[in-house]
Amino acid sequence: MDIFRIEGPVRLSGSVTVNGSKNASLPIMAAAILAGGKSVLKAVPHLSDISVFRKLLGQLGCKVTKNRKGDLCIDSTVIDNPVGDYEIVRKMRASICILGPLLARCGRAEVSMPGGCAIGDRPINIHLRGLRELGAQIHLKSGYIIAEAPNGLTGKDIFMGGPFGSTVLGTANVLMAATLAKGRTVIESAACEPEIADLANCLNKMGAKISGIGSPRLIIEGVRQLRPAEFEVIPDRIEAGTFMVAAAITAGELRLQNCRLDDMMAVVDRLRNVGVTVDADGDGCVVARSGSIRPADITTQPYPGFPTDLQAQFMALFSLAEGNSVIIEKIFPDRFMHVAELNRMAANLRKEGPTVIVAGVKKLIAAPVMASDLRASAALVLAGLAADGTTVVNRVYHIDRGYERIEERLNPAGAKITRESI
Ligand code: EPZ
Numbered sequence: 072m073d074i075f076r077i078e079g080p081v082r083l084s085g086s087v088t089v090n091g092s093k094n095a096s097l098p099i100m101a102a103a104i105l106a107g108g109k110s111v112l113k114a115v116p117h118l119s120d121i122s123v124f125r126k127l128l129g130q131l132g133c134k135v136t137k138n139r140k141g142d143l144c145i146d147s148t149v150i151d152n153p154v155g156d157y158e159i160v161r162k163m164r165a166s167i168c169i170l171g172p173l174l175a176r177c178g179r180a181e182v183s184m185p186g187g188c189a190i191g192d193r194p195i196n197i198h199l200r201g202l203r204e205l206g207a208q209i210h211l212k213s214g215y216i217i218a219e220a221p222n223g224l225t226g227k228d229i230f231m232g233g234p235f236g237s238t239v240l241g242t243a244n245v246l247m248a249a250t251l252a253k254g255r256t257v258i259e260s261a262a263c264e265p266e267i268a269d270l271a272n273c274l275n276k277m278g279a280k281i282s283g284i285g286s287p288r289l290i291i292e293g294v295r296q297l298r299p300a301e302f303e304v305i306p307d308r309i310e311a312g313t314f315m316v317a318a319a320i321t322a323g324e325l326r327l328q329n330c331r332l333d334d335m336m337a338v339v340d341r342l343r344n345v346g347v348t349v350d351a352d353g354d355g356c357v358v359a360r361s362g363s364i365r366p367a368d369i370t371t372q373p374y375p376g377f378p379t380d381l382q383a384q385f386m387a388l389f390s391l392a393e394g395n396s397v398i399i400e401k402i403f404p405d406r407f408m409h410v411a412e413l414n415r416m417a418a419n420l421r422k423e424g425p426t427v428i429v430a431g432v433k434k435l436i437a438a439p440v441m442a443s444d445l446r447a448s449a450a451l452v453l454a455g456l457a458a459d460g461t462t463v464v465n466r467v468y469h470i471d472r473g474y475e476r477i478e479e480r481l482n483p484a485g486a487k488i489t490r491e492s493i
Contacts, residue, residue, distance in 0.1 A: 072465075072466065072467075072468070072492070072493055073467040073468065073471075073490050073491065073492050073493075074463055074464060074465050074466075074467055074490075074491050074493055075452060075455070075462075075463070075464040075467050075470075075478065075488050075489070075490060075491075076461055076462075076463055076488070076489040076491060077437075077452065077455030077456060077458075077461065077462040077463075077464065077486070077487065077488050077489075078460075078461055078487035079435075079437060079455055079456050079457055079458045079459060079460065079461075079462065079487075080321065080434075080456070080457050080458065080459060081321055081323075081456055081457075081485050081486055081487055082321050082322055082323040082485060083317055083318055083321045083323035083324070083325055083456070083481065083484045083485045083486060084323050084324050084325070084484060084485055085325065085326070085483055085484030085485065086325065086326035086327070086328060086484070087314050087325055087326075087327055087328070087480050087481065087484060088327075088328040088329050088480075089306045089307055089310050089311045089314065089327055089328065089329045089330045089355070090114070090116040090306070090307055090310060090329075090475055091113075091114030091115055091116050091303075091304040091305070091306060091307060092116075092265075092266055092269070092304050092305050092306060092307040092308065092309075092310075093116055093118055093120055093121065093307060093309075093310075093473050094165075094239070094264075094266045094307075094309070095265070095266040095269040095270065095304040095305050095307075096112065096115045096116065096121060096304050097120065097121070097124055097165045097168060098165075098168045098240065098243040098247070098266065098267075098270045099112060099269065099270055099273050099302065099304060100112065100115070100121075100124050100125075100128065100143070100145060101124075101168045101169050101171075101172050101243070101247065102172060102247055102270060102273055102274055102277065103128070103133070103145035103147050103299075104128070104131065104133070104147050104150060104169065104172040104173060104176055105147075105172045105175060105176055105247060105250060105251065105274075105277065105297045106145075106147055106277055106297050106298060106299040106300065107147060107148060107176070107296065107297070107298075107299070108146065108147065108148055108298065108299035109144055109145070109146040109147075109148070109299050110144070110145050110147070110277070110299040110300050110301070110302070111138070111142050111143070111144050111299075111300075111301040111302075112142060112143040112144075112145065112301075112302055112303075112304065113140075113142045113143075113301070113302065113303035113304070114303045114304050114306075115142075115143045115304060116307065116475050117475050118471065118472060118473060118474075118475055119468065119471050119472050120163055120165065120472045120473065121143075123159060123162055123163045123166075124163065124165070124166065125143075126159060127155060127156070127159045127160075127166055127169065128145060128147075128169075130152060130154070130156055130159070131147075131150050131151075131152055131153060131154070131155075131169070131173070132147075132149045132150045132151040132152050133145055133146060133147045133149075133150065134146040134148075147176075147299075150173070150176060150177055153173040153176075153177040153179055153180045153181065154180075154181045154182070155167075155169050155170070155173075155180070155181065155182035155183055156183065157183035157214060157215070159183075160182060160183040160184075160185050161183065161185070163472075164185040164188055164193050165240060166182070166183075166185065167182060167185050167195055167198065167240060167244070168240045168243045168244055168247075169182060170182045170198065170202070170216065170218060170244050171198075171202060171243070171244035171245060171246070171247040171248035172247045172248070173218075174202060174207055174218050174219075174220055174224070174248055175220075175224060175247065175248045175249075175250065175251040175252070176251070178219065178220050178221050178222075178223065179218065179219050179220070179221070180216075180217075180218045181215050181216070181217055181218075182215065182216050182218075183214055183215050183216075184211065184214050184215065184216060188444065189408050189443045189444035189447070190403045190405065190406040190408070190444050190446075191403045191404065191405035191406060192405075195216075195241070196233075197231055197232075197233045197238045197241040198238070198240070198241040198244045198245070199216070200229075200231075201229050201231055201241060201244065201245035201248075201258070202218060202244065202245060202248055204227045204229045204245075205220075205224040205225060205226070205227055205229070205245070205248055205249060205252050205256065206220055206222075206223075206224050206225045206227075206252075207219065207220045207224065207248075208220070223251070223252070223253060224248055224249070224251065224252035224253070224293075225252055225253045225254060226249060226252045226253060226254035226255045226256035226291070226292075226293050227252075227256055227257075228256075228257040228259065229245060229256065229257065229258050229259065230259045230260055231245060231258050231259065231260050231261060231262075232259070232260030235373075235401065235402055236260075236372065236373040236401075236402075237260050237261060237262040237263070237287065237373045238262060239262040239264050239266065239267060241262075242258060242261045242262040242267050242289075243262075243267060243270055245258055246258060246261070246267070246270065246271065246274070246281070246289060246291065247270075247274065249291040249293065250274055250277075250279040250280075250281070250291060250293065250294065250297060251293060251294065251295075251296070251297070252291075252293040253293050254292075254293055255290065255291065255292055255293070256289075256290070256291040256293065257288065257289070257290050257291075258288070258289040258290075258291070259287065259288055260287055261283075261286070261287050261288065261289045262373060262374065263285055263286065263287055263373070263374045263375065264373075264374040265285075265305055265308060265331070265334040265374070266305070268284050268285045269304060269305045271284040271289065272284065272302075273300065273302045274297070276300040276301075276302055277297040277298055277299070277300045278294055278296070278297045278298050279291065279294060279297060280292035280293075280294060305331065305334070306329045306330055306331055306334075308330075308331065308334045308335050308338075308378070309378065309380040309381060309446070309473070310473070310474060311327055311330040311331075311335065312335060312338045312378070312380075312381040312384065313381070313384050313449050313453070313474070314327055314358075314481075315327065315338065315342060315347070315349065315358045316381075316384045316385065316387065316388050316453050317453055317456060317481060317486075318347075318358040318359060318360065319342060319345075319347040319358065319360045319364070319388055320387060320388045320391065320453050320454070320456060320457045321456050321457055321485075322360050322361065323359070323360070323484075323485065324357065324358070324359035325357070325358050325359075325484060326352060326355060326356070326357045327355040327356050327357075327358065328353070328354060328355040329354055329355055330354070330355040330356055332349070332351055332356055336375065337375060337376055337377040337378070338377065338378065338381060341367055341369060341377065341385065342358070344365070344367045345364050345365045345366070345367045345388070345389070345392060346360060346362050346363065346364060346365050347359070347360045347364075348360070363392075363393045364388065364389070364391050364392040364393065364431070365392060365393065365394070366389065366392040366393065366394035366395055366396040366429075366431060367389065367392070367396050368396060368397045368398070368399075369382065369385055369389075369396070369397075369398045369399070370398075370399040370401055371398075371399070371400050371401050371402050372401055372402070373402070379400065379401075379402035379403055379406060380446050381446070382398060382400055382406060382446070383406070383409040383446045383447045383449065383450035384446065384449055384450045384453055385398070386398055386409065386410070386413065386420070386427065386429060386450060387409075387413060387418075387450040387451075387453045387454040387457075388453070389429040389431065390413055390418035390419070390420065390429055390431065390432060390435060390454065391431060391432065391433075391434070391435065391457060392429070392431035393431055394431055395428060395429065395430050395431065396428075396429040396431070397426060397427070397428055397429070398426070398427045398429060399425055399426045400425045400426075400427075401425065404424070404425035406444075406446075406447075407422055407427060408443035408444055408447045409443070409446075409447035409450045409451065410422050410427060412440040412441060412443075412447070412451055413435075413450065413451070413454055415438045415439075415440055416435045416436055416437065416438050416440065416451075416454050416455075416458050416462065417432060417434070417435050417436040417438075417458075418432060418435060418454070419431075419432050434457075434458070434459055435454050435457055435458035435459070436458055436459050436460060437455065437458040437459060437460030437461050437462040438458075438460075438462060438463075439462075439463040439465065440455075440462065440463070440464055440465070441464075441465050441466060442464055442465060442466040442467060442468075442469040442470060443466075443469065444469060445469055445470065445472050445473040446473070447469075448464065448466070448467070448469040448470045449470060449473070449474060449477075451464050452464060452470065452477065452488070455488075456481075456486055467490065478490050
């Protein structure tokens with residue numbers, strides 16, 4: 072098991088390149104199931120979640136390799152085992168997004184129920200409702216979802232909204248299934264996240280007929296089959312946002328390469344609101360802070376609102392603001408595993424249900440802390456960069472799920488992060 076030893080406080084200065092999006096790569100890897108041949112995916116990041124998904128595709132019958140350029144090659148000519156095994160799905164909830172493509176390609180799928188995780192309950196009722204609307208028969212057996220559509224799927228007008236708004240992977244599942252359904256499907260209250268737009272663009276490159284991309288209403292004209300494609304995934308806006316906070320929390324300056332500010336307007340709005348400068352620069356931007364951090368309020372919402380995946384990182388930043396900030400988590404109301412750990416570092420956070428009042432303190436103090444989920448762990452690393460002393464972050468494997476060797480990318484800009492195996 073690896074730990075991080077982080078010396079602080081430091082002031083970051085330099086440049087960091089943002090990798091391809093984990094949350095675009097996973098559903099696009101699932102979409103390769105529909106192609107019935109060899110697709111080539113570019114800019115897929117080297118993360119443990121991606122490795123787990125590669126293994127899952129292999130179990131279905133796909134051949135997953137890397138070419139000399141490091142692109143991911145997925146040959147889905149043969150799918151002879153449409154089963155998403157519990158041992159894999161329980162490790163990574165996103166595996167659920169093989170359900171739609173398997174159902175559309177094979178007429179049958181067995182996928183383990185994903186179960187909950189550190190950020191809270193992760194229901195899939197809207198996924199299943201959407202697939203049933205397309206004509207699938209779905210029942211549960213021993214913790215597995217058994218989905219069947221022996222005569223194929225039929226297009227339908229489907230409302231995919233839930234109590235927390237749209238669902239990202241629910242939209243992905245139904246969108247992928249609808250590409251091969253007979254006739255037209257309308258998905259109302261579709262997720263508008265850039266990762267879903269990227270998936271739709273990839274599916275269209277494979278021969279699908281999807282319009283309304285990026286809007287809450289997706290219209291899909293079913294086609295008989297899809298073909299393999301070559302596709303490059305978009306940059307990871309959550310990784311970019313994490314690096315922006317790294318510059319801000321250390322009162323430093325970072326140039327981010329390969330970062331699409333258009334996908335991050337809510338994030339940039341909050342950074343500028345608290346006194347951080349964000350200036351476009353070539354294919355990325357320069358993020359800097361010199362003065363104090365002003366307090367601000369954040370409410371997480373579906374895109375284009377403020378992303379829940381950056382809530383923890385901004386809480387670390389606001390912990391050092393001159394005044395009180397309020398953070399309301401509307402997507403995953405229990406997504407606060409980082410609160411107790413940041414308080415161990417002398418932050419002053421008070422949780423009231425889905426709301427945290429962040430009373431700014433003058434400084435954070437290093438401490439041994441425990442990583443829990445991917446983004447909470449990133450927040451602890453960011454806090455360690457700014458804290459006085461040596462912060463030890465345990466269970467670094469949580470961070471490796473979503474950030475490729477983060478220490479090797481931040482240390483050249485002035486971070487002092489040492490990875491140790493214990
Ligand atoms: C995706 O998860 C992301 N994961 C998450 O990022 C992200 O936090 C989340 O979207 C929200 O943006 C990937 O893309 C791999 P949802 P997803 O379905 O699709 C409720 C990270 O750190 N809901 O949009 O699973 C659900 O409980 C990860 O990279 C239902 O009620 O999230 C939640 O409250 C963590 N019924 C809300 O909707 C359903 O059937 C949004 O969840 C589905 C979801």
